[in-house]
Amino acid sequence: MLPVALPVPAHVDYVTGVPDRAIPALKYFISVVSEPVNAALLLAGTLAVGCALVAGAYARRHVPDLAVLAETLAGYRDLVPWMLRLSVGLPTLGAGFAGYYFTPVVSIGDVSGLLTALYPAPLDVLVATPVIRLAFIGVGFALLTGFLTRASAVLGLLLWLTVAPVEPALLLAGEYPFVYTAIVLVGGGRPSADEMFARVAETPGTVYRRINPLGDLPSRVNRRFDPYKQFVPTVLRVGLGGSFVFLGLTQKLLSPARALLVVEKYNLSTLLPVDPGMWVVGAGLTEIGVGLLLLAGLYTRGAAAVAFVVLTTTLFGLPDDPVLAHVSMFGLSSAVFTLGSGPYSLDNVLEAAVAAGGGEATPS
Structure with a gap:
């Protein structure tokens, strides 16, 4: 997974035509990740994500700013229906x-x-x-x-x-x-x-x-x-997480030919000078990773914030991408960020563990 959220559109069908030829998804994925430079980038990205998760666990116990943020967001709950x-x-x-x-x-x-x-x-x-x-x-x-x-x-x-x-x-x-x-x-x-x-x-x-x-x-x-x-909150994060997993898998990893058309159309390799295949694989893995965190209810607000960034770069970074097609997910990520994980989430398990250990749990 790349350490940054790549601004490849969530729905590539909206901005591309039909590719000239199909590309076998699994074979293409293996060919991309087996390149030494790409493998190193993926390893670095995975390590960065791991460090971020560890830092999040530490911050949950020791950074009071997160508690203030959660308390502030709790005051916005009555505006979520409007959102x-x-x-x-x-x-x-x-x-x-x-x-x-x-x-x-x-x-x-x-x-x-x-x-x-x-x-x-x-x-x-x-x-x-x-x-x-x-x-x-x-x-x-x-x-x-x-x-x-x-x-x-x-x-x-x-x-x-x-x-x-x-x-x-x-x-x-x-x-x-x-x-x-x-x-x-x-x-x-x-x-x-x-x-x-x-x-x-x-x-x-x-x-x-x-x-x-x-x-x-x-x-x-x-x-x-x-x-x-x-x-x-549970319904919303499952909807947002499921959508990200589905789109990352079907529109990126399983449709590399069409995703490559997006990279070529917007000349994304000049924005971040990596192999075009890394744009496709990196964007797909990023979306799937964010989606899985949301489905599990783990670091929910952080995952929703990343989702918000991915959607924002899509909305404003690609000139002919239909904005209305993304507004629903844009609002959904904002609502999940406001409400947190809700019932049946790993965040609740972690909060209970922190409280049992004598720490001060931060709602997520």
Whole structure:
């Protein structure tokens, strides 16, 4: 693994054409890492990562700044629902207007044609291209405003889940179902239209209180989901970690020909003078390593910060990479950094071990 996060785009399909020829992935990987210079770089990168993990373990016990950071971030938790709504609301709205189905490599027209063949008349009108585009626009707008947030997130989740089994390319946008699920759990939060309507409905003497069509339904739904809100950090880091592992593996290590086109197109070897193969292998291993840390919940905030850097260099470093395609993961990494690891994480195990040893554990 290289000691730096290489700014190779997460979704190489967005910025490249079809390569002239396929390259056997395993054979290419072995040929790259067997070069003495490349092997030395990988060894140096692995040692650097190992040292960083050891330093992190030391800092967890002895650096009070991390505790202050965790305490500060805890004060932002109530803004996470807003962060999540923006992170998928914007790209969902953009997808509806642009005509693609979550990822730019899948068009809404193609999905409509696929579903129309499965639906008998007159139900096939429900999956016509204009209807699907309106559904995307409606979900995106509702999430951005925080209006009927949970219902909108459920619709977005259904849009992804119903098509993913027949369109594997949606795995390129595999973070969406996790973010939608998290929004269902936390609701609209603040600021949101749902909160504003709830405040008006709770205030005696208001006109809306007398005509409120929802009654106490929002309060009952909130109470129903309250016990499950603690799992939101876990859902988000699994979504982010799984996406990084998938993209690093399928878009880099298993697709070296296409990844090499990115290196060639942007002349990345002049930015960092290493073998083009090292760009591909290094980026793939970096993304997989970050993803595995997130999946395990180990050094979660540090891994989320690295993910944030990788995505930021992609967003602003490659001029024709579609920004909207990455906004969801950009917001997801920010939310994971804010919330930390949550339940079922190795960070919790380490914190318990530190506390048992008489040290002062730092939440991660």
